[in-house]
Amino acid sequence: MNLVKEEEARKIDRYIENAKKVNQHVINARVTAAFAGATALTVGLLIFIIVYILSRGFHMVTPAFLLETPRQMGRAGGIYPAIVGTILVTGIAVVIAAPVGVATAIYLTEYTRESWLPRIVRFGTENLAGIPSIIFGLFGFLFFVIYLDLGWSILSGALTLSAMILPTIVRTSEEAIKAVPNAYREISYALGSTRWQTVTGVILPTALPGIVTGVVLAIGRSIGETAAVIFTAGASLRLPESLLDPVRTLPVHFYILAREGISMDNAYGTAAVLIVLILIINIAAYSIMNRFVAKSR
Amino acid sequence: MFSNKDIKIDIKNLDLYYGPVHALKGITVSFPRNAITALIGPSGCGKSTLLRCLNRMNDLIENVKIEGMVTLDGEDIYAPDVDVTHLRKRIGMVFQRPVAFPLSIYENVACAARVHGVNDKRSLDPIVEESLRRVGLWDEVKDRLGSSALNLSLGQQQQLCIARVIATGPEVILLDEPCSALDPASTLRIEDLMRELEKRYTVIIVTHSMQQAARASDYTIFMLSGEIIEYGITDDVFTSPRDSRTESYVTGRLG
Numbered sequence: 420m421n422l423v424k425e426e427e428a429r430k431i432d433r434y435i436e437n438a439k440k441v442n443q444h445v446i447n448a449r450v451t452a453a454f455a456g457a458t459a460l461t462v463g464l465l466i467f468i469i470v471y472i473l474s475r476g477f478h479m480v481t482p483a484f485l486l487e488t489p490r491q492m493g494r495a496g497g498i499y500p501a502i503v504g505t506i507l508v509t510g511i512a513v514v515i516a517a518p519v520g521v522a523t524a525i526y527l528t529e530y531t532r533e534s535w536l537p538r539i540v541r542f543g544t545e546n547l548a549g550i551p552s553i554i555f556g557l558f559g560f561l562f563f564v565i566y567l568d569l570g571w572s573i574l575s576g577a578l579t580l581s582a583m584i585l586p587t588i589v590r591t592s593e594e595a596i597k598a599v600p601n602a603y604r605e606i607s608y609a610l611g612s613t614r615w616q617t618v619t620g621v622i623l624p625t626a627l628p629g630i631v632t633g634v635v636l637a638i639g640r641s642i643g644e645t646a647a648v649i650f651t652a653g654a655s656l657r658l659p660e661s662l663l664d665p666v667r668t669l670p671v672h673f674y675i676l677a678r679e680g681i682s683m684d685n686a687y688g689t690a691a692v693l694i695v696l697i698l699i700i701n702i703a704a705y706s707i708m709n710r711f712v713a714k715s716r
Numbered sequence: 717m718f719s720n721k722d723i724k725i726d727i728k729n730l731d732l733y734y735g736p737v738h739a740l741k742g743i744t745v746s747f748p749r750n751a752i753t754a755l756i757g758p759s760g761c762g763k764s765t766l767l768r769c770l771n772r773m774n775d776l777i778e779n780v781k782i783e784g785m786v787t788l789d790g791e792d793i794y795a796p797d798v799d800v801t802h803l804r805k806r807i808g809m810v811f812q813r814p815v816a817f818p819l820s821i822y823e824n825v826a827c828a829a830r831v832h833g834v835n836d837k838r839s840l841d842p843i844v845e846e847s848l849r850r851v852g853l854w855d856e857v858k859d860r861l862g863s864s865a866l867n868l869s870l871g872q873q874q875q876l877c878i879a880r881v882i883a884t885g886p887e888v889i890l891l892d893e894p895c896s897a898l899d900p901a902s903t904l905r906i907e908d909l910m911r912e913l914e915k916r917y918t919v920i921i922v923t924h925s926m927q928q929a930a931r932a933s934d935y936t937i938f939m940l941s942g943e944i945i946e947y948g949i950t951d952d953v954f955t956s957p958r959d960s961r962t963e964s965y966v967t968g969r970l971g
Contacts (some may be wrong), residue, residue, distance in 0.1 A: 532778055601813040602811065602813065603815065605773070605776075605809065605811065606815060606817075606877075606880075607831075608773070608776060609771060609804055609809040609811075609881075610828045610880070610884055611800075611803075611804035611805040611879070611884060612801065612831045613801065616831055618829070619830070
């Protein structure tokens with residue numbers, strides 16, 4: 420009697436086991452396919468956009484296009500002032516925002532204990548990061564251009580962009596610093612390090628790749644920014660002579676050429692230059708970082 | 717049990733609270749110079765907490781209140797004018813998991829000396845060599861000092877961690893379950909090393925292994941629920957414990 424029951428129970432077990440196996444394999448295969456598909460879509464879209472823009476614009480990119488000033492509102496001539504303007508506005512914005520942002524992140528993670536202060540700052544930066552860039556443009560126009568009387572200028576544009584990218588840099592740096600194993604901190608303090616020695620000797624070198632990624636993201640965001648810049652840096656086509664001169668950045672130039680129907684060829688040429696510029700900056704940032712990391716190891 | 721001259725660290729009426737939790741209760745004990753003292757007891761008995769009082773690592777934790785007196789060579793280490801970084805240079809600590817920094821073998825040891833202001837290579841080289849020699853790692857790594865410390869075995873990494881502590885020039889070395897992540901062969905190696913270390917340093921080890929305490933220590937402290945139940949020469953504690961709770965623990969009936 421008992422024996423028969425056991426036999427049956429074993430049969431049922433085996434049946435369930437097999438059913439499970441089959442199901443799991445099917446689910447596994449389908450999910451793998453779905454994830455691979457999503458990845459293919461992402462990569463495909465990216466490649467399509469880049470190839471499309473480069474194919475429409477790359478033939479426009481000649482040495483003259485890169486090194487001449489525009490003529491006839493940009494219908495003819497090059498985009499040299501816009502390249503200079505883009506690099507200056509973005510460069511100054513990052514030079515201001517990166518140290519302030521990283522210092523804020525260090526203070527929040529290493530110098531304060533988890534309490535209301537870091538929570539409020541974190542909440543604030545998260546909200547700030549979600550504000551549309553045109554609002555930053557409006558703020559920059561009212562505060563830097565008019566109230567501080569900096570006018571439409573490289574400086575106004577850079578300050579506005581630095582305010583815009585600051586939250587991103589704080590958040591990404593904070594995450595990178597938090598990801599440093601706590602054991603590293605303990606060891607460092609147990610060896611008799613001060614907080615400053617721990618930050619510079621252990622925390623920052625370990626968190627550097629994450630921090631650099633955040634800064635590169637911020638560069639990408641500000642180099643491609645149109646709305647915040649058009650209100651604050653202006654749209655001048657002349658080569659700037661000082662930081663208080665107005666300037667037209669590449670995305671703004673592209674926007675005006677395309678929107679006003681001035682020259683689609685030159686617009687796509689500008690877009691191609693912008694994409695290549697972003698690529699160069701990203702590669703440069705990561706190779707500098709890798710060299711630094713390799714040196715410290 | 718000891719004359720004053722032989723005592724390196726002396727604890728009197730130490731109480732420690734984590735918020736409302738009374739984690740150490742009226743601890744009074746002394747650690748003799750140039751000897752190995754083992755702290756044993758079941759998980760959560762406060763042995764690691766007590767160890768961390770000695771180099772003030774508990775300062776880093778929120779809501780910790782410490783009362784009582786801890787002296788190192790007769791000086792109160794909780795006095796307001798004590799430089800904690802200097803205290804931690806004198807009392808080094810090795811942790812449970814061997815954590816080497818993602819740096820070269822050389823840098824892992826040199827960084828400890830740098831913390832205390834040694835910066836030029838001519839002074840660092842002999843410190844690194846001597847520290848690695850004292851943990852018995854020098855001959856194995858002298859030809860690859862520049863390669864990553866993460867390639868060492870776990871046991872070697874723990875030796876490296878001890879070398880890193882030695883490079884600061886400590887007087888006391890605290891070991892917080894240093895072998896719990898290691899295989900038996902590496903464990904024996906660390907225990908042999910402790911015997912070498914006690915000639916120069918005062919060694920205090922927290923261990924959950926009674927065999928380790930019996931094998932590798934001169935004195936043993938048995939703790940239970942934040943109190944010291946028994947303290948004495950290791951052989952006595954293990955062979956003729958005075959307290960019945962100690963007896964149940966060392967014979968494996970408790971904890």
